[in-house]
Amino acid sequence: MSLFIERMINGLADGSIYALLALALVVVFRSTGQLNFAQGEIGTMGAFFVSTLTLTGLPVWLSIGLAMVLGFVVSAGVERVVVRPIEHRNPGAVIVALIGVFLAVNQAVAMIWGVDARNLPSVFPDDADDFVTIFGAPVRIARLGVIGVLVVVLFLLWLLFAKTKIGLGMRAVANNQESSNLVGIRVGSVLVLGWGLAGAIGVLAAAMLAPSAGLSGSLMLSPFLIASVAAVLGGLDSPVGAVVGGLLIGIVEAVIVGYVDFLGADMLMPVMLVILLGVLLLRPSGLFGSERVERV
């Protein structure tokens, strides 16, 4: 029983990271209908930045904060400089540009920080004896911390969207850009803000993942793919869906690794495929996604 709880908590912790990244993807998709291919790599870059800052002596929490600002700026820059001019001319070419950004950022990380893996300290107490006991299971504080971060981020996002004017603007732009223009919302600024926010969240996710997974250039490659699956599963325009999707996949992964011997960790993708197909064939827009009515 205690092993089960330990595994579930770990699953939720990993799931929280997927959920965070999926949230970032959804925030961008809702406002621009684009999937930010480079989201994971910007996160990786942020994580390396955290590493550099902590090595100069800054406390971890501050380094993460500053790295999140970097992630915000880079992501916002991508929207303004790369996506917007291209979307004007040919929306289909945006994918190619974002793949270019993916590649450039991924390799820039190698260029600046080299190709060797390194360690990233956790912002939570993470020594061998830093755990609590829940129902007899040893649960690392660091892992609980990650879940806690997700909860805090969700709360802050809720505050932003439901209670602030800017949040109202973002919801309006996500729903109808033309009408947003007509009521005087500066759509361009809202888009930049949305992308920037997603970038910051992506960096946060990476900073949460790196301490346990090790910090290397390929840190976010697999999580990005899984987070994309989570976002689609939940419905690409639903933040709630992103979180549910992320946590769900985290738990499925824990179950497969722990209890399904004949599959093993490497077979996560085939399982994902089956689940994805199962859900999407019943609800083609994801669990919580909204159906777009098409007028012919």
Added chain:
Amino acid sequence: MDLPIRVARGSWQNWLGRAVLFGGVGLFMYRAVTEWSRSGLGLLADALIIAIAVTGLNLITGYTGQLSLGQAAFFAMGAFVSAMLVTGKIWTPFITDNIWTPGWTMLAAAVVCFLIGTVVGVPALRLKGIYLALVTLVFTEAVRAFFKYDRVAGVTGGATGIKGFSYLPPAWTGLEGRADLVTWFFWLSLGILIVVSILSAGLIRSRVGRAMVAVRDNETAAAVMGVNLFSIKTVVFGLSGAIAGVAGSLYALKLTLVEADVPIFGLFGSVTFLVAMVVGGAAQNWGPFVGAMFYVFVNDFARSVGEDPSGSIFLGWLVDEGTKIDGLGGVTFGVLLILFARFVPFGAVGTMRMWRSKAVLVVPRVPLGAGGAPSAEVLGEAGAVGPDQAATNIDRAEPPGLADDDPPGMAT
């Protein structure tokens, strides 16, 4: 002289123009074979193989509008099927020792991939856009995971893969065994690319091709007009998969080994094919070739910049001899992709056509039918328009109004 000069399609001037184009490319190929080094020729062969896979992708994504990130899965399946058959890992009682001759494995790869492709086409009936793209992407990674799976390692090679096979040039080619291996694969890839391109172009011009474009432009309207969505989506997915399977098969035979963990069998491969397609020009006959060439050679150039920056024009003055900058090649290529998407958003072929159309415009010949009206043949000749509303309709001099806010048709 009044520009643009109008040339009727099918006229001798049109054929002359085509001959010049093919002649130019042919000359290029001839020089490659006779003058290039083995590694250069090998790179060219790789580009041709990628072009084959992209031709398949162009059918399902470019012309039928179903965004597929699953091409790498079929590429991998083709590669593994070939490898497994050539090394006798699959039980085929009608073949001696179960060991197939390499040439036939390509056909087997095509058939297997076609069948699986049609099955993959079924979800496409329910899923649209990014949702479909993601499912195909997961499919790709799932296929790769399957080939790595240790419980089927006996057949698929598992984590270590399958090695130790080859495809030597047959005697009738006049080439000599191992020494001419690269040349053999060059000719083989070129030949198959030509065949696949001709078949693809033929398909696009046919009624099926028009149905494909109708599905891309407005699925509901197409269905209402009698297009069988099920048939089109499954068959075209099957065809595109089969073509990718042949490409994968070539890839495996050329490399003489298959291993599940290589990037081209996964997300990276699917993305490569998509980028090559868009960069070359979606829904263009020459798009896959141009896109693949761009991808392979520009990538190679970028890599060489990274390995020896002091030699390059841009950075030579900044950097000392002998320094190597990790990742510079990748950053260069990434930036080039961004610049390309920004300044050549409709792909190389689409944009080149646009420019050429300012000088020479190919117009449909208008054979008159019984009533003096343009015959039905001609009405289907207007040419496919790229999925990204590219200026590929050769009767227009520039892309349809993609003005800042609204597409035409919303004006009242």
Added chain:
Amino acid sequence: MSGDALLTVSGLTAGYGPVEVLHGLDFTVGEGEIVVILGANGAGKTTTMRAVSGMIPRHGSIEFAGSDISGSKPDAIVRAGVSQVPQGRGTFTDLTVEDNLLAGGYTLKGSVEEDLDRWFEVFPRLSERRDQKAGSLSGGEQQMLAVARAMMSRPKLLLCDEPSLGLAPLITKELFRVLGTLRDEHGMSLLVVEQNAGMSLALADRAYVLETGSIVATGTGDELLADDTIKEAYLGVVN
């Protein structure tokens, strides 16, 4: 009508890409006036609305309340006091009725409670549905919502793009009555583009007729209603 017109448009040219839709329009809207631009499909009505609101590139002169807005961005134009009720309502379907109105007041600084209360009073049906998603409202209700939302920014000029489109005649009558009230009781000036000649000309103080991008006739609402060519072309009356 006092002194200089509130909105003066001269030589307005606009289009989409290589296609020019408006070929140099001249029209004005005075204070406290309802001006109707009548036009069939394809005449350029929505293009005109888009041009005035700054949504598409345009050439020519557009003067509003003494300042030149021909080069201004959409949000600046809203702040200057021009608000649009777009064609097809354009409500924020995923947002509640109340949020729609709050979005309408986006450009206002400070509290918008009073404005919110005022417009809920003018449109009591909206008040009943204030927490419902806008997408679940009927066509007529959404049209009222779109009008109320546009009014939230405290405009001086209201642009209405085919407000009667898709609405039953009874609802349209009510809608036009509301538009009239805006002029009479709230001091608004309105520019309405419409296909529905009968009701809109009855409401209008002045009107223009737009045909394929050019203005071909102008007069008071009554004059045009009585005109034979107009009657034939837009009212289906055969002489």
